[in-house]
Amino acid sequence: MLHDMNDGDSVMIRSRGLTKVFGSIRAVDGIDFDIGKGEAFGFLGPNGAGKSTAMRMIAGVSRRSSGDLTILGMDPNRYGPDIRGHLGVVPQQDNLDTDIRVRDNLIVYGRYFGLPLSYLRTKADELLEFAQLEDKAGAKVESLSGGMKRRLTIARALVNEPEILLLDEPTTGLDPQARHILWDRLFRLKESGVTLVITTHYMDEAEQLCDRLMVMDKGRIMAEGTPANLIRRYSSREVVELRFGSDRNEDAAKRLEGTGDRIEVLPDRVLIYTDDGERDLERIVAGGMRPVTTLVRRSSLEDVFLRLTGRSLVE
Amino acid sequence: MRARSEAASLLSARRSRKAMLFGTWYVAEHGLRTMSSYVTTIITGSIFNPLIYLFALGIGIGSYIDANAGGIGQQGVSYLTFVGPALLASAGLTAAFEETTYVVMGGFRWSRIFWAMNATPLRGSQIANGVLLAAGFRIVFTVVAFWLFLFAFGAAPSPWAPLAIPAAILSALAFGAVMMAIACRIEDDDSWFSIIYRLVIAPMFLFSGTFFPVERYPLGLRWIAWISPLWHGSQLGRVASYGLEQPAWLVMVHLGYLVALLAIGMRLSHTGFERRLSK
Ligand SMILES: Nc1ncnc2c1ncn2[C@@H]1O[C@H](COP(=O)(O)OP(=O)(O)O)[C@@H](O)[C@H]1O
Ligand SMILES: [Mg+2]
Numbered sequence: 001m002l003h004d005m006n007d008g009d010s011v012m013i014r015s016r017g018l019t020k021v022f023g024s025i026r027a028v029d030g031i032d033f034d035i036g037k038g039e040a041f042g043f044l045g046p047n048g049a050g051k052s053t054a055m056r057m058i059a060g061v062s063r064r065s066s067g068d069l070t071i072l073g074m075d076p077n078r079y080g081p082d083i084r085g086h087l088g089v090v091p092q093q094d095n096l097d098t099d100i101r102v103r104d105n106l107i108v109y110g111r112y113f114g115l116p117l118s119y120l121r122t123k124a125d126e127l128l129e130f131a132q133l134e135d136k137a138g139a140k141v142e143s144l145s146g147g148m149k150r151r152l153t154i155a156r157a158l159v160n161e162p163e164i165l166l167l168d169e170p171t172t173g174l175d176p177q178a179r180h181i182l183w184d185r186l187f188r189l190k191e192s193g194v195t196l197v198i199t200t201h202y203m204d205e206a207e208q209l210c211d212r213l214m215v216m217d218k219g220r221i222m223a224e225g226t227p228a229n230l231i232r233r234y235s236s237r238e239v240v241e242l243r244f245g246s247d248r249n250e251d252a253a254k255r256l257e258g259t260g261d262r263i264e265v266l267p268d269r270v271l272i273y274t275d276d277g278e279r280d281l282e283r284i285v286a287g288g289m290r291p292v293t294t295l296v297r298r299s300s301l302e303d304v305f306l307r308l309t310g311r312s313l314v315e
Numbered sequence: 316m317r318a319r320s321e322a323a324s325l326l327s328a329r330r331s332r333k334a335m336l337f338g339t340w341y342v343a344e345h346g347l348r349t350m351s352s353y354v355t356t357i358i359t360g361s362i363f364n365p366l367i368y369l370f371a372l373g374i375g376i377g378s379y380i381d382a383n384a385g386g387i388g389q390q391g392v393s394y395l396t397f398v399g400p401a402l403l404a405s406a407g408l409t410a411a412f413e414e415t416t417y418v419v420m421g422g423f424r425w426s427r428i429f430w431a432m433n434a435t436p437l438r439g440s441q442i443a444n445g446v447l448l449a450a451g452f453r454i455v456f457t458v459v460a461f462w463l464f465l466f467a468f469g470a471a472p473s474p475w476a477p478l479a480i481p482a483a484i485l486s487a488l489a490f491g492a493v494m495m496a497i498a499c500r501i502e503d504d505d506s507w508f509s510i511i512y513r514l515v516i517a518p519m520f521l522f523s524g525t526f527f528p529v530e531r532y533p534l535g536l537r538w539i540a541w542i543s544p545l546w547h548g549s550q551l552g553r554v555a556s557y558g559l560e561q562p563a564w565l566v567m568v569h570l571g572y573l574v575a576l577l578a579i580g581m582r583l584s585h586t587g588f589e590r591r592l593s594k
C-alpha cells in the first residue's frame with residue numbers, strides 16, 4: 001500500500017458516504033474508501049454484505065442513492081459512458097454471449113467500445129493466449145468449463161486495455177485447480193500495473209490477491225487494512241481449534257476459561273486465540289481434557305471476520 | 316504522470332464518443348449476428364407465410380367473394396388486392412413482435428447480454444435503439460419478400476404500390492417500439508408475451524379492417540382499429556397499393572399516429588432500459 005491519499009493523480013476511485021437503498025434494504029450503507037493506482041483492493045464479506053451492489057456502482061452503471069463517488073476523477077452519474085471506457089468488468093454472474101463463438105465474444109465486445117476490427121483481431125488472439133484458451137477459439141461458449149468461462153470473461157474485460165479491472169467473486173463456484181489458474185492470471189495482471197478491485201467471500205482469495213482489504217457486513221465497513229495488519233489488529237497470532245462433539249463444546253468452553261486471549265464457541269468447535277498454540281494445547285491436555293480432534297493454526301481473515309461480526313464468512 | 320493520464324483519457328474520450336455515435340449500430344450488429352443463427356427459420360417463414368395466405372385468401376375465400384359480391388373492397392378491386400396491404404403490414408408486425416419481446420427478455424434475463432453491453436460505454440437508450448434497428452432489418456426483409464409475392468399474384472396494381480412497403484415497415488416499427496417498452500418492464504415472467512399475443516395481437520388482427528372494411532364493424536368495436544397500428548398501416552398500404560380513396564387529412568392522421576406511436580414507444584423503451592440497467 002504505497003499510494004499517497006493526497007496525491008490526486010494516484011487515487012483511481014474515491015467514495016464518501018456511498019449508499020444504495022433498495023426499498024427498505026440499505027444494501028450499501030455509507031461507505032468511504034480510496035483505491036490507489038496499481039493497487040489490488042478487496043471487498044471481503046459474506047453473501048448479502050453489499051459487495052456486488054458496491055461493485056455495480058463503481059462500474060459506473062448502478063446509480064447511487066446518496067454519497068459521493070468519483071472514478072478516475074469523474075462522477076459516474078454524469079460521465080458513466082466515459083468512465084466505462086476505462087474499466088474492465090467481470091460480473092458475479094457470467095454474461096457471455098452464448099450465440100457466438102469464443103473468439104467472437106472478444107471481438108464483438110470490443111466493438112461496443114468502438115474499437116476497430118483491425119485492432120480487435122490481434123487483440124483477441126493475444127487475450128486468448130493470456131486466458132489459455134487458444135485451442136478453444138472456435139468453440140461454443142456452452143462447451144467451456146466454469147473456469148474457462150471465467151477466464152474468457154476476464155479476457156473480454158481486458159479488450160479495451162482498462163486501467164481498472166473490477167472482479168466480482170472471480171472464483172466462486174470453481175474447483176481448487178481452476179481457482180489457482182485464475183489467481184495466477186490475476187497475479188500477472190497485477191504485476192503489469194492494472195488496478196484490481198476484487199470482491200470475495202473467500203478469505204484465502206482475499207489473502208492471496210489483495211494488498212488492502214475492506215471487511216464488509218450488512219452494507220457497512222467493519223474494518224480496513226492489509227490482510228496481515230487486519231489479522232494483527234483483530235486476532236491473535238495463532239488459533240487452537242478443539243472439537244469435543246457438538247453437545248459438549250459449550251461445557252468445554254466454560255472449563256477452558258482463562259486459556260489464551262479469547263475463546264469463541266462455534267456450533268461444531270471451540271476456538272482459542274493465543275500467541276502460542278502448542279503451549280496452550282499441551283496445558284489443556286495436561287489438565288485432563290480430552291478433545292476429539294485438535295488443530296493449531298495461524299490466524300486468518302476468517303478469524304478477523306468472526307471477531308468483528310460474531311459470525312463466520314461462509315455459512 | 317499527469318500528462319500521460321490526460322492523453323490516455325483523451326484517447327478513450329474519443330473512443331467512447333465514437334462508441335456513442337455508433338453504439339446503436341454495434342448493438343444492431345450483435346442482433347443480426349444472433350439472427351443469423353435462425354436465419355433459415357426467418358427465410359422459410361418469409362416465403363411460406365405469404366404463400367399460405369395468398370393461396371387461402373386469393374384463390375380460396377377471395378375467388379368466392381369476388382364471384383358473389385363483386386369484390387369486398389371499395390372501387391371493385393379483387394379481394395386479394397384489398398387484404399394484401401393488411402397482410403403485408405401484419406407480417407411486419409409479427410416479425411416485430413418476435414424481435415422485441417423475447418429478444419428483450421433474453422437480453423435482460425437469459426443471456427444477460429444487455430448487462431454486458433452496459434458495462435461498456437453503451438447506454439441503455441442505445442441498446443434499445445439497436446434492438447429496434449436489428450428488428451428493422453428483419454422487418455424490411457419480411458415485408459419486401461411478402462410484397463414481391465403480392466406483386467406476383469397481381470395484388471399490387473397501382474404504380475404507387477411499392478409505397479405499401481414503407482407503410483408496413485413503419486407500422487411494424489411503431490408496434491415493435493411499444494412492445495419493447497412493455498417487454499423491458501417485465502421482470503422475468505415471459506408468459507406475459509403469450510397473454511399479450513392472445514389478448515391484444517390476435518384481436519387486433521381480426522378487428523383492424525384486415526379482412527373487411529372497418530365501416531362494417533359496429534361502432535362499439537371500431538375503436539380497436541383506430542388505436543391499432545395494424546389498421547393505420549393497412550390503410551396507408553391500401554392507398555398506395557390500389558388507390559383507396561382517403562381524404563388527405565386522414566392519410567396524415569394514419570402517418571402521424573404511427574410516427575407518434577414509434578416516438579412514444581422509443582421514449583418509454585429508453586427510460587425502461589436505463590432504469591432497469593441502473594438499478
Ligand atoms: N436489484 C436489487 N433489488 C433489491 N434488492 C437488492 C438488489 N440487489 C441487491 N439487493 C439486496 O441488497 C443486499 C446486498 O446484495 P449484494 O450487493 O448482492 O450482496 P453481495 O454481493 O455481498 O452478496 C442483499 O440484501 C440483496 O438482497
Ligand atoms: Mg455478490
